[in-house]
């Protein structure tokens with residue numbers, strides 16, 4: 517591959533934007549081309565289920581200002597689908613039959629909502645894109661009957677925004693409580709309280725058997741009976757857009773396999789964001805993560821490695837969610853933890869839970885306590901052993917404790 521074609525980034529989302537900024541900020545002078553399938557320039561998704569869904573304010577969505585990309589010689593192509601990377605020539609093939617040459621390729625194709633089988637109709641919706649959010653906002657008038665399938669983060673945020681817009685909301689969750697797998701029964705119960713206090717009809721332990729649109733209504737058949745809605749939002753996870761990698765002969769399996777440098781099985785092709793299934797040093801295994809911070813960190817890692825600055829994506833994973841009036845944050849991976857230590861009471865407005873294994877802090881979850889999560893990020897990254905009574909003691913300044921260490 518010659519050194520003049522530059523970097524081609526497939527996908528125009530969070531990872532694409534961060535990789536572009538990192539490359540230019542660190543002095544990469546060759547061409548950068550972003551190929552995005554959507555009609556929009558790169559934009560961020562978190563507001564789509566929050567303020568953009570409620571207020572329609574798009575001022576915070578754009579990730580790369582046109583004036584900046586123009587000044588930086590970055591080409592942003594929208595409405596363009598890439599289909600394959602030719603590993604011999606370095607060309608990225610497009611669906612229109614043309615191709616773009618590259619020295620390095622970053623695959624940042626994200627994911628698409630997992631579909632509920634047989635659920636078709638213009639009142640049955642998913643939320644992934646700006647267009648999805650714009651359409652959904654039109655449905656959420658006061659008194660509109662909304663059924664949300666799935667009480668994960670997208671489902672919970674849609675329920676929250678819909679309540680803010682005055683809709684009547686029913687949430688159907690298969691598990692006995694929302695976020696049960698992530699938080700465990702005791703903490704998941706706080707999610708039940710949050711939904712219920714906001715006037716949501718939350719039904720847990722419910723299996724959805726079918727979703728059918730009948731005229732202007734949608735009927736949801738479940739193990740707990742039939743629910744009738746004006747609109748249904750399905751939030752049951754995403755599937756990675758890894759077909760381009762498979763078509764290019766790269767190793768895939770629940771996303772595109774990358775090493776700790778975010779490099780795929782081809783030395784000049786990288787992957788980052790929701791589509792990347794990374795070998796993670798902190799976890800001693802692979803993980804595919806669907807959060808904003810991970811997309812940003814992996815993109816920066818890929819960009820640095822393209823620049824020849826050997827960099828590893830090793831931070832603990834972190835994310836936030838805004839639901840009703842609460843800000844939820846989580847860092848790390850609690851799986852396998854054998855102790856949960858509470859700082860504060862779950863009855864209070866703000867509190868933090870620390871997850872430990874063999875005394876080592878593995879993860880933390882906080883409600884309206886972002887400072888605790890900042891400290892926990894350091895402790896989790898450092899695999900620190902912290903005495904439970906120290907974590908639990910509200911008089912101990914955790915920042916100070918980390919500083920001193």
Ligand SMILES: Cc1cc2nc3c(=O)[nH]c(=O)nc-3n(C[C@H](O)[C@H](O)[C@H](O)COP(=O)(O)OP(=O)(O)OC[C@H]3O[C@@H](n4cnc5c(N)ncnc54)[C@H](O)[C@@H]3O)c2cc1C
Pocket residue numbers: 526527528529530531532551552553554560561562563564565596597598599624625626627643644645670757760788789790791805806807808809811834835836837838
């Ligand atoms: C509604 C919503 C709310 C969210 N809220 C939060 C939150 O509060 N906190 C948090 O941490 N995370 C949140 N997330 C997750 C976060 O937005 C994602 O983790 C992040 O967008 C991933 O970035 P990405 O670049 O990997 O993928 P994306 O942002 O999805 O970008 C991928 C882009 O690639 C395009 N593409 C796919 N295939 C091709 C192809 N073959 N050719 C060309 N283009 C292609 C897609 O159309 C898409 O535009 C939210 C996500 C959604 C949908």
